[in-house]
Amino acid sequence: MVRSRGLVVGAVVVAAGVIALLVVLLTRHGDRAAAGDPGKGGPTASVGSPDQARQVAAALSRLATDPSSLVAAGARDGVKGRAAQGVPKGSKVTPEPASWAPDGVGGGVMTVTVAPPGGPAVGYAAVMVNEGESWKVLATMQLPAAAATPTAVAS
Secondary structure, three states: OOOHHHHHHHHHHHHHHHHHHHHHHOOOOOOOOOOOOOHHHHOOOOOOOHHHHHHHHHHHHHHHHOOHHHHHHHHHHHHOOOOOHHHHOEEEEEEEEEEEEOOOOEEEEEEEEOOOOOOOOOOEEEEEEEEEEEEEEEEEEOOOOOOOOOOOOOO
């Protein structure tokens, strides 16, 4: 019973992350219509305030010093106290406030880059929720790295 509950919670977290990633990728395309510019024929997107983006970025910045404090209630069972493994001590965490995409129901997605000591920087889509006036991380999904040069694929 406990295992099946864990699977359901895990499936919900993964589904939320996939949806959030799609939102980020579709709204960051570069085409103003995709971003909701009415002058280009696109729908008006839900826009969070710059203050909200700053609050989320400030919360994500705390990943470098206290990652466990940012785990959302809905993700605690899945994380099981291992938040520090995802953001090792000494990591450089760089949130991108301009990427903030609110979902209109108390959460949203922001891109954040984490560079562990001695390791390469990796970009993530952080699915954020507001819990009791504090922004928390519900899920993260690694973003694809941009290739510097195209690579041939054997067929």
